[in-house]
Amino acid sequence: MKKNILIIASVMLVLAFFSSCYYDKEDFLYAKMTDSVCDTTNVTYSGSVKSIIDNNCIGCHPGSSSASFNGYTALNTYLNTNSQKFLDYVNHASGSSPMPPAPAAKLNTCNLNLIRIWINAGHPNN
Numbered sequence: 606m607k608k609n610i611l612i613i614a615s616v617m618l619v620l621a622f623f624s625s626c627y628y629d630k631e632d633f634l635y636a637k638m639t640d641s642v643c644d645t646t647n648v649t650y651s652g653s654v655k656s657i658i659d660n661n662c663i664g665c666h667p668g669s670s671s672a673s674f675n676g677y678t679a680l681n682t683y684l685n686t687n688s689q690k691f692l693d694y695v696n697h698a699s700g701s702s703p704m705p706p707a708p709a710a711k712l713n714t715c716n717l718n719l720i721r722i723w724i725n726a727g728h729p730n731n
C-alpha cells in the first residue's frame with residue numbers, strides 16, 4: 606500500500622514536471638492569419654499558401670475544373686502560364702473578375718502578400 610502511494614506520487618511529480626514545459630503555441634500557429642501580425646519570412650506552399658487556397662478557393666476550383674487549385678500540382682500547372690492573371694484576380698485589379706467573388710470578402714492584406722511572395726519566388730513546392 607505504501608509502495609502504491611509512492612508510485613502514484615512519483616507519477617504525479619513527473620506529470621507536473623512535464624506539463625510545466627508546455628506552452629500555448631496558438632499565437633504562433635495563427636499569426637499568419639491576421640493583418641496585424643503578418644509573418645512574411647520563410648513563406649512556403651505547405652505552411653502558408655495551401656490553407657489560404659483551401660479555405661477560400663477550392664470550393665469553386667476543385668480538382669476536375671480547368672482552373673484547379675486543389676493541391677500543389679494543379680495550382681503549379683495553372684500558375685506556370687497564368688500567374689499574373691491569378692494575382693490580378695485575387696487583388697481585384699481592374700479588368701479582372703474579383704476572386705473570391707462577391708459576397709465573399711477580398712483576401713486580407715497579409716494573405717495577399719503571402720501569395721504574392723510565394724508566386725514571385727517561382728511558386729516552389731515547399
Ligand code: HEC
Binds near residue numbers: 690695704709
Ligand atoms: C463562389 C465560387 C468561386 C470562388 C470561391 C472562387 N472562384 Fe475563382 N472563379 C470562379 C468562376 C465562376 C470563375 C470563371 C469566371 C471568370 O473567370 O470570371 C473563376 C475564375 C477564376 C480565375 C480565372 C481562371 C481561368 O480561366 O484562367 C482565377 C485565377 C480564379 N478564379 C482564382 C480564384 C482564387 C485564387 C480564389 C480564392 C481566393 C477563387 N478564385 C475563388 C468562381 C469562384
